[in-house]
Structure formats: structure tokens, C-alpha cells
Amino acid sequence: MKPQSSAHLSQEALNDLLIGLGSSASQAHLEQCASCREQVESFRCGMDAFNSASLAWSEAGAGKSLPRRSQARHAFFAPLAWTLATATLLLIGIPTWRHEHRAPQSLVAAQRVAPQSESSGVSDAEIAEDNDLLRAVDAALRTDQPSPLRNQRPRESHTHRKVRLESRSL
Amino acid sequence: MNAIATDIFDFDAKPIGAIESGSTERSRPISEMDDIDALVKIHRARLLRFVLYSTGDADLAETVAQETLLKAYNSRASFRGESSVKTWLTGIAINTIRDHLRSNRYRFWRQVRSTAIDVQEMSSFIAADGLNPEGLLLAREQVKHIAQALEKLSRNQKTVFLMKFSEEMTVAEISEILAMPVKTVRTHLHRALKSVRSQLGGRP
Numbered sequence: 001m002k003p004q005s006s007a008h009l010s011q012e013a014l015n016d017l018l019i020g021l022g023s024s025a026s027q028a029h030l031e032q033c034a035s036c037r038e039q040v041e042s043f044r045c046g047m048d049a050f051n052s053a054s055l056a057w058s059e060a061g062a063g064k065s066l067p068r069r070s071q072a073r074h075a076f077f078a079p080l081a082w083t084l085a086t087a088t089l090l091l092i093g094i095p096t097w098r099h100e101h102r103a104p105q106s107l108v109a110a111q112r113v114a115p116q117s118e119s120s121g122v123s124d125a126e127i128a129e130d131n132d133l134l135r136a137v138d139a140a141l142r143t144d145q146p147s148p149l150r151n152q153r154p155r156e157s158h159t160h161r162k163v164r165l166e167s168r169s170l
Numbered sequence: 171m172n173a174i175a176t177d178i179f180d181f182d183a184k185p186i187g188a189i190e191s192g193s194t195e196r197s198r199p200i201s202e203m204d205d206i207d208a209l210v211k212i213h214r215a216r217l218l219r220f221v222l223y224s225t226g227d228a229d230l231a232e233t234v235a236q237e238t239l240l241k242a243y244n245s246r247a248s249f250r251g252e253s254s255v256k257t258w259l260t261g262i263a264i265n266t267i268r269d270h271l272r273s274n275r276y277r278f279w280r281q282v283r284s285t286a287i288d289v290q291e292m293s294s295f296i297a298a299d300g301l302n303p304e305g306l307l308l309a310r311e312q313v314k315h316i317a318q319a320l321e322k323l324s325r326n327q328k329t330v331f332l333m334k335f336s337e338e339m340t341v342a343e344i345s346e347i348l349a350m351p352v353k354t355v356r357t358h359l360h361r362a363l364k365s366v367r368s369q370l371g372g373r374p
Contacts, residue, residue: 011364011367012219014367015359015360015363015364015367017364019334019359019360019363020340020341020342021341021356031178039367042370042371043363043366043367043370045312045313046312046313046316047316047335049296049309049310049312049313049316050316050317050336051290051335051336052296052297053293053295053296053297053309053310053313054223054246054295054313054336055215055216055219055294056295056296056297057219057291058215058216058218058219058222059215061296081246086252089315111213129279137250139259151329152325153277
């Protein structure tokens with residue numbers, strides 16, 4: 001009886017089978033020998049796993065390379081983008097800064113103007129004068145002296161009478 | 171000259187000329203070559219993987235994959251459809267790798283050290299569909315072992331191994347693309363298989 005190891009396919013025969021150059025005798029042995037079949041299957045399963053994983057990894061790498069290209073494009077446009085951003089910042093920032101630093105001056109100016117307008121426009125003397133005038137007018141209106149025209153009926157003119165007659169006839 | 175010892179990407183090697191003469195495999199529709207987007211979509215990841223594991227350099231793989239696709243698209247008129255697009259592209263990729271090695275030899279080797287493949291990361295990309303946690307773990311271990319075994323192979327062994335077991339080319343196709351005798355291809359494959367299978371825990 002042959003030893004167990006010699007009953008199996010040699011390494012060269014197994015490799016030939018894997019390469020696709022196996023003899024028909026080797027192929028026949030493989031169909032009957034579970035141990036040799038396991039050797040072949042183990043390699044094929046390992047290669048299947050390796051191929052699928054490495055391809056998936058490469059595809060992921062291929063996906064990463066697109067951003068790389070866009071990164072290159074980004075690198076090209078980056079200085080332009082930064083320049084535009086800086087210009088925008090300056091355009092907005094400088095007027096804002098100036099406005100903010102001018103604001104207290106305007107307030108000071110306004111504060112300077114405000115007392116003048118208050119003192120000239122709403123002085124107590126003028127208010128007193130106005131009140132005196134209003135009181136005088138009021139007193140004049142309350143007087144009992146009748147007006148010369150109070151009891152005198154106005155005379156109707158010819159034109160007024162004519163208009164009244166015409167309106168009646170309608 | 172010992173053909174096995176000759177590096178496929180040898181600096182003095184002539185460009186592979188057997189690419190366009192093709193193989194026995196019928197090509198894909200010619201229209202695929204007329205659309206750069208389709209070309210990229212169908213072949214980029216596969217090319218990237220091939221170059222990545224052939225050279226061990228992720229950055230170089232990106233460059234070579236892009237150049238290969240661009241060269242293929244620009245010279246699509248010379249593609250007669252006698253071989254598959256995949257085979258044709260692989261041949262162009264091999265020539266492109268050789269060009270890069272010739273021009274950037276030292277820089278390339280520096281890059282190899284700095285941008286080597288992250289085996290741990292790559293093995294995490296395995297699909298968990300239909301696998302229980304134990305099976306997934308086992309598959310990841312197998313992926314790691316194969317990747318580590320590939321790193322130990324010579325460049326020729328690695329390239330031939332990938333062409334056979336990842337690109338699923340026949341020995342005749344590999345022989346034709348690499349302008350290498352079938353016997354030499356077979357020897358490379360045997361040596362590579364021995365190394366990879368032992369790493370996978372195969373029977374000694």
C-alpha cells in the first residue's frame with residue numbers, strides 16, 4: 001500500500017490543474033480525492049476573495065482619484081477663490097469698520113447740535129409768550145359785546161331766489 | 171539568456187509588440203473603445219489592481235492606469251479587435267510601467283517604500299454577503315496571506331500570477347503579451363503558486 005501522501009496529486013500536478021494545464025488523469029483524480037479537491041478549492045476561494053477585495057479596493061481608489069482630480073482643479077482655482085473672498089471681505093469690512101468708527105463722531109455732533117435746537121426752539125420765555133397770546137385771544141372771544149352783524153339777516157340776492165325757485169320746480 | 175531571470179519590466183527590454191496581434195479570444199464590441207468614459211468605467215479598477223500588485227506602488231498604479239487608458243483611447247484606431255480589450259490594455263499597461271521604471275527608476279523605488287499597499291485596509295474591502303462572521307474573518311485572512319505572498323514574489327512571478335489568476339488570461343495569452351515562451355510562463359506560475367499556496371497553508 002502506498003503512503004497517503006503519494007496517493008495524492010503532486011504539487012506540480014496540482015499547480016498544473018490550477019493553471020489550467022492539468023492532465024486528464026489529474027482531473028480524474030481530483031474528482032475522487034477530497035483532500036486534493038480541498039487543496040484546489042482552498043486556493044480558488046482565497047483567490048476569489050483576494051480578487052473581489054482588491055477590485056473593490058481599487059474601485060474605491062478609483063473613486064478617490066476623482067476627488068484627486070477635483071482637488072487639482074480646486075488647487076488651481078483656490079488662489080482665485082481666496083482672492084475673491086478677501087476682496088469681498090475688504091469691500092464689506094472697510095465700510096463697516098469706517099461706519100463703526102465714525103458713529104461716535106456723528107453722535108457727538110448730534111449731541112452738540114441737539115442742545116442748540118432745544119434751547120432755541122422750546123425756550124420757557126417763548127412758551128410763556130405763546131400762552132399769553134392764546135389767553136388774550138380766548139378772552140377776546142368770550143366777551144359779551146355783540147357783533148354789529150349779529151342780528152342783521154343777509155339779504156337774498158336775485159340770483160339766490162332764482163336758484164331756489166328752480167329747485168322747487170324740479 | 172535565461173528567460174526566467176529576465177525582468178518583464180527590464181529597462182532595456184523592447185516594447186511588447188504582440189499586443190495588437192491579439193489572442194484567440196474574441197474582442198469586446200469595438201464601440202467600447204470609442205467612448206473614453208466607458209473605457210474608464212469598465213477597465214480602470216481592474217487595470218489599477220493589476221498595476222498596483224505588479225509594482226506594489228499605489229501612486230504609480232494611478233498614473234499608469236490613467237496613462238494606459240489614455241494611450242488606448244488615443245490609439246484606438248490601431249486596435250483591430252483581434253484580442254480582447256482587456257488583453258490589449260494589459261499589454262499597454264506593461265509597456266507603460268516599463269516606461270515609468272526607465273524614466274523614474276530611483277524615484278519609483280522611493281515611492282514603493284512610501285506608498286506600499288495597505289494589506290489590512292485592502293482585506294477589509296471583502297464583501298460580507300453570504301458570509302458568517304467566521305467565514306468573513308477567514309476570507310480576510312486569506313486575502314492578507316495572498317497579498318503578503320505576492321509581496322515576496324519576484325516581479326515576473328507576480329505579474330504572470332496576476333495575469334493568470336486575477337486577469338484570468340490563458341497561459342497562451344500571457345505568453346503572447348509578454349513575448350515570453352509558454353514554458354517560461356508556466357515556470358513563473360509554478361513558482362508563484364508554490365509560494366502563495368504555502369502562505370495559504372496548502373499541503374507542502
